[in-house]
Amino acid sequence: MALDKIGIAKRIAQELRDGWYVNLGIGIPTLVANYIPEGIEVEFQSENGVLGMGAFPFEGEEDADLINAGKQTITVREGAAFFDSAMSFAMIRGQHVQLTVLGAMEVSQNGDIANWKIPGKMVKGMGGAMDLVASAENIIVAMMHSNKAGESKILKECTLPLTGVGCVKKVVTELAVMEIKDNKFHLIERAPGVTVEEIIALTEGDLVVPDFVPEMVL
Amino acid sequence: MALDKIGIAKRIAQELRDGWYVNLGIGIPTLVANYIPEGIEVEFQSENGVLGMGAFPFEGEEDADLINAGKQTITVREGAAFFDSAMSFAMIRGQHVQLTVLGAMEVSQNGDIANWKIPGKMVKGMGGAMDLVASAENIIVAMMHSNKAGESKILKECTLPLTGVGCVKKVVTELAVMEIKDNKFHLIERAPGVTVEEIIALTEGDLVVPDFVPEMVL
Amino acid sequence: MNKVVKNVEEALVGIEDGMTLMLGGFGLCGIPENSIAQLVKMGTKNLTCISNNAGVDDFGLGLLLQQKQIKKMISSYVGENAEFERQMLSGELEVDLIPQGSLAERCRAGGAGIPAFFTPAGYGTEVAEGKEVRIYNGKPHILESALTADFAIVKAWKGDTEGNLVFKATARNFNPMMAMAGKITIAEVEELVPAGELDPNYIHTPGIFVQRIFKGEKFEKRIEQRTVRQK
């Protein structure tokens, strides 16, 4: 059965390593913070200017001056720090953040990503995504494998305006975990109960399928 | 009679204007702070990271963590701010400092200045001087008109390695106040009791001398 | 050096049609709301506004958009504003979208006398069109230029009479860099204190960058995404 958003977040959380500073994008990536594996410690950076994000505030304790990059009210942990946007992107551009997780509308087999614009229809802007994808050593994309019409978003080439080129290393969808290398998607794991055939059917880009594709353990 | 260092500092202090942020170099320029004309308010910036420098500390109240760019112990006024070196030179390079006063070994008639190196003999380094002279809109040089051998330091062309090109607007020496424009020195004032002839004799660069050269009023 | 002006009316004197303004804030967090309200009142037109976001439909810069006071927006993210999207897609509004980090750095550069710098952000995208590309450390970078403004309008938590500013939590965001980059910088603050009351070790924006400061009359500080957990 395909994963729900929480499943995708849980699977991505398995990629976290002790001591990492991590930037989580808006949407599914934000949920990753709820599933940090036991025994490891990570710090969350939000590009609007905070390191050491904590849980959402208790009702009545929201502070309009304390939000994350998704404009949600947050709290901070002990040892947190606030800083300005230039400093925040110094951390990102300077590769001090070890992992970036973000959403996408399309990903291509050479690691291109598109997530900020549909010409003539929707333009939200790139926000910090272009800085993040251009700089991060380690980028995981959390996305749906296909759109509502059933068309693949895992492509040979992106059709939408790009956010970054050749930067995505790993993609986690409701169906599969894929690595990108040598200009191809490589199927690493499948969601519980999802068959390799289902994944192949919804993947437009070149997909390397090994003999044995393990099921995710969540 | 030629001015002493205090005289030079007093004369330069007359150039201060209300509301200016001012950077004073090491040596004579530092003394300028002692002679702020009445009724005006200026703030002193020191490039090692302080705005709002005050007087020297009382004996026993020195703080090793609080110095000016000349490494002298200082105090700060109310409303002071500390910042890092990048921020300090953002102020300087970004032209937020209205006046820079610094010393020189040589100045030339096109506004070049040399003050950091004597090849083969002495190299102290430029410190912040190159940033200051390249950026400041308004630079006054405090210097001696000639060296101990009686050779002019007010030159057609600098002989020493340059600190900056075409940047000096005004020079105050023990003998005279000169403006630099149209590739010439222009004699504006003479020190009390100093004759125009004495100044001409010690000025190697082209010097424009008006019919009447007023004496400084200190 | 006293920078205090009486009120928002006096603070915004000199802002004219066609000028370029920088406005601090991320989303609705840390925006100069009193000044924005006054700009609506003044009716100043054809503004170019540099601001990370464009507010929401009925708050923040959205208020200026409603009144069609803005000719051009320079922003990184405008996703929360339907009127913005409408004006942009219809071509009424010029929009220059810039990666958030490049926007922050370009404002800082403008204030710091750095006319241009290289960044990897945006290489290979629309953002890089017409821009010089160079390889550093094996990675392509594009040349981005400094941004400045006729007026920068920022919002601080506390400020003193000399213009020194302190920001609270994530309401800091773009405010410090924009304060550096305005030919004239106006700060509206929640608390205005005498010089000497702010610890000089912990000033975020030194007063040298601020020309006018005033205590805002009222701060609504609207929350965009109230998100809570249960006790």
Place this chain on the structure above:
Amino acid sequence: MNKVVKNVEEALVGIEDGMTLMLGGFGLCGIPENSIAQLVKMGTKNLTCISNNAGVDDFGLGLLLQQKQIKKMISSYVGENAEFERQMLSGELEVDLIPQGSLAERCRAGGAGIPAFFTPAGYGTEVAEGKEVRIYNGKPHILESALTADFAIVKAWKGDTEGNLVFKATARNFNPMMAMAGKITIAEVEELVPAGELDPNYIHTPGIFVQRIFKGEKFEKRIEQRTVRQK
């Protein structure tokens, strides 16, 4: 994320002959004196040291110069050190002198992923030799590149277990930018406090830039120019 190491010995593990180090401080103010003493003890050689100054003859980096541990200095001002001048003029020591503002900005750039930027400082001087020149706003600027280091060693007033740092007065100087630019950044602090004790609003260097932190055993904090007035 606990960054605390036991002592200076543990803090400096991994520093080897031929490496590039950044060392914070302006003059003798805000220098990592415990780490410098340890470097003398370790006897590490052929170091390239990036530091605004080179200490005085018998303190600060002067101690490393005495032991001939430094192959190359990258500094802006070295006027207080006779041994330095001697080694430089004799050619024993390579020296790269850089305008102070360019040095600060190049360290920041190194930490911030900006590989190069334009600055007016040094145009028309020896510093500009071999560097690209461009005119911006009618003024020539030169292209300067980022600096990074194998290790950055900084000195802070207070630090917490997560590596967050606070500096005191003008002892801040180059420390924050160098902290950003080290592949590994070591912080020696006067006071080491538990996470949560420093106000997150007033952190100068966020812990993300610091890999190791320790409480310095002893701070002499020598004053170079004791200047006083009479009561």
